[in-house]
Amino acid sequence: MMTLPPEPVCAMALTRVKGLSFAAALQVYQAAGSATALFAARGDLRAFLPDVHPRVAAAMRQSDDALLRAEAEWELCQREGIGVSCLNDEAYPARLRNCPDAPLVLFHKGASCLSERHVVAVVGTRHVTEQGKDTVRRLCAELAETVPDVVVVSGLAYGVDIQAHRGALAEGLRTVAVLAHGFDRIYPAVHRTTAVEMLTRGGLVTEYMTGTVPDKGNFVRRNRIVAGLVDACVVVESASKGGALITARLAGEYDRDVFAFPGRVTDPYSEGCNRLIASNQAQLLTCGGALAEAMGWTVKKEKGKPVQRELFAELTEEEAALCRLLNGTDGVQLNMLAVRSGIPVQQVSNIMFDLEMRGIVRMIPGSIYRLV
Template sequence: MAKSWLQLSRLHGLGPAGILKLLAFFGEPKKALQASRQDWLKAGLNNKQARAIEQDLPDVSADLEWLSETGSHLLTLHDPNYPPLLKGTSSPPPILYVKGDPELLKHPQLAMVGSRNPTRSGADTAQSFARHFAQAGLAITSGMALGIDAASHKGALDVDGLTIAVAGTGLDRVYPARHRALAKEIADKGALVSEFPIGTHPQAENFPRRNRIISGLSLGTLVVEAAQKSGSLISARYANEQGREVFAIPGSIHNPLARGCHQLIKEGAKLVETAEDVLEELAPLLSSVLNSTTVRSAETPENRPVMDKEQRDLLDAIDYEPTAIDIIIQRSGLTAESVSSMLLIMELNNFIASEPGGYYLRLQGDQ
């Protein structure tokens, strides 16, 4: 049974759309593979696609070997455990390779995406929001890329929450390679997912394609930081086409990584300032899933460090966008030595964040 699905998925030139045509016409992969050229054309394939099936069927030994490993699973479109939200999209992957717990794919999820090169503030925001959402009962779904993706996965893992990573490669490899430890932790505590056969190398065209899975698995997609031509906007577009909620966190008008988010908001995405903004929007869909208690930050007013008057005065000299240390010194009227010492303490207490080039910015929730 699995072998026929694997062979069908590995045929060149079919793609999800071609496979879906065959499944609609023949019902099962095995019947599709054994049919005649005339029937393939009746099913809606073109001549090139029909010729691909006429050739020797692809070798799936690598896939079968991977499936024999502990924690490796294959979900087909006909499997009762196939995630229903994804199945309801216009182009669901015929098969999904899963490393970890396949049951998690049916759990309510929120996609979090953004820049691969975020600001320190953007990465911190993603990680903090992901903690909130995971504590509230949502699984965090992203693409395990550098930057916002990784911060989102880590935020969920910080609080022993659920997280799902959708890969743009075969699950026998990790991309980027530096995320091997993260991938292992996600597989152990959540799930790694891919539609691509075992052995598939990173290819640029595969990453936009996998974005439809990230959004398709999720009730909504939150974009944290994105430039105007960011790949994250592809995920947001897919989410919109799939009838899912699209959320965006605004930023400074001077930050190029906020422009993609601002564009989404102009186009109708919901502006997000706090995690509760997202949870309240999704609440009607999640009344039986979300934890009933109000989600609170890991740092509560009772245990968070308190600033003295001098530190608060210095904080007033720092903007929510990167502020040069020379400007901070000028505004505060303090000596450079005093400012440097206080900034270090305030950064350690998470009231501010440093940026390259001697810039600092206030973090949300510092009041």
């Protein structure tokens, strides 16, 4: 019997199988429970998964090249100190795992900080103005003062992205870049120095193997990772169209809080932000302190009176678990409840809605829940 390679290799190979779309790969992976199980049964996949589409089964039978490519990548990762996390790994970022289109594999370099309590995306136009640069600097400075453990996520691109990374580093914050290519290059190359500095003060993340070029489609796809890794997404400047607006839309779909800095109606790179605010797709933001307050990240001096444990006896097991996480706190953000409880974020949202209707919890701005 052939010895199968480890799960990371099989997961990488699954993303490279010819004729298998990302959606199909994710669906069959979830049905099987692991990539290793899929490759173990690839000779007769329909015997293992009777409902699998014949085309998927046929593609898996022709997956030798994908496995060879994945084994070579795995060896490179081990040599170069590149971390590999699969969707079912404990080390995989919990916020991202709860997204319906989370990548099967994440490659990462640097310090692991994507499971911290406070994570925010700062995104915007590549044609950042001087006012936009100043806004990013002030935002990072105010977050450093108010929420010093916050992690700033962006995409290492020109404009707002690189300003966000550099602003975070200047204020002693950790920052993570989501790349649209493999780790055999940095794009744009002029940002390499910043990227290297980030390895000790955050890190770099990508879903792409080495040899992947930074084409336009990859930049669009990586936006879902930026949105999925965070609790909140802040748009600093954006024209009427652009990648930042895609990230903001995805963040809203993932039930993240979205904020935007307003600008003059005559400024072309404020048009997107103003539209997000006017259409209620984003909350108006003026400073880092307001973001921290809206998200419930500011530390309160006076704690509320703890709710008696007897209350929890009337609840289901999952309801009681979430209430225990809230007990004795000033409130916990929705995504953090999902992270700490291990319950999918959409299910947590439904449970909290029911509890709110029963008068047990209440929601405050920022999707923060408190016991009544």
